[in-house]
Structures are given as C-alpha cells and as structure tokens.
Amino acid sequence: MSELEIWAVIGVLCVATLAARSSLWLVGHRISIPKRVQEMLRFAPACALAAIIAPDILMSAGGQLQTSLVNPKLLAAIAATGFYLWRKNMLQTIVVGMLVFTLLRLATGG
Known part of the structure; x- marks a missing residue:
C-alpha cells in the first residue's frame, strides 16, 4: 500500500466512525x-x-x-x-x- 492509500483508508475510517457515533445523537430524539x-x-x-x-x-x-x-x-x-x-x-x-x-x-x- 502506498502512503496515499493508507491516509485514504484512515480518512474513510474516521468518517465512518463519526457517522456511526453521531447518527443516534443527531436523530436520537426522533427514534424511540x-x-x-x-x-x-x-x-x-x-x-x-x-x-x-x-x-x-x-x-x-x-x-x-x-x-x-x-x-x-x-x-x-x-x-x-x-x-x-x-x-x-x-x-x-x-x-x-x-x-x-x-x-x-x-x-x-x-
């Protein structure tokens, strides 16, 4: 893997983690x-x-x-x-x- 690919994977994982962790915080009040x-x-x-x-x-x-x-x-x-x-x-x-x-x-x- 090149250095660019490694940084791209790190970036995608950061976005995925942020989306997963913030999803309930953003729409949690609408879901029971x-x-x-x-x-x-x-x-x-x-x-x-x-x-x-x-x-x-x-x-x-x-x-x-x-x-x-x-x-x-x-x-x-x-x-x-x-x-x-x-x-x-x-x-x-x-x-x-x-x-x-x-x-x-x-x-x-x-």
Whole structure:
C-alpha cells in the first residue's frame, strides 16, 4: 500500500466512525427505543467485558483451553469474584485479584 492509500483508508475510517457515533445523537430524539431493547442494552457493557476477559483467563499462550486449578489466572479471577461479592468494592477487588495472581505466579515459578 502506498502512503496515499493508507491516509485514504484512515480518512474513510474516521468518517465512518463519526457517522456511526453521531447518527443516534443527531436523530436520537426522533427514534424511540422499545423498553425491552433498553433493558437488554443495560447488559451490553458486562457482556463486552466478559468477552474480552474470559479468553484471557481461560486460554493458555498456545491457544489451548485451560480450566484446571493450576491456572493462576483462573484462580485469581475466582478469588477476585469472591472478594467482590463479599465487599462490593471494585478498586479493592482489582488489588486482591492482582495480588493473588502475582503470588500464584511467584509460587509456581511461572
């Protein structure tokens, strides 16, 4: 690809992103979203986060599914989830999860 083509692609992607993001802002007051769809959209961020985090926790570097209890990421995620259910504090949950993960990695030498 030439430099001109690269800049053209970047420009087209900018316009497409701007159009997609501004479309609801420009005509959003004319469109009414059904209550059922609004209820479903509440769960979209949690689903997106799970789709990003789950493969990182459950897959090894080689792309194999790793669900055994020797997986330090899985154990740290379980500990962080339990801590969050107990304390309901996101910052402390992140600290506990990372602490458990670090300790497990140091203990296993990996």
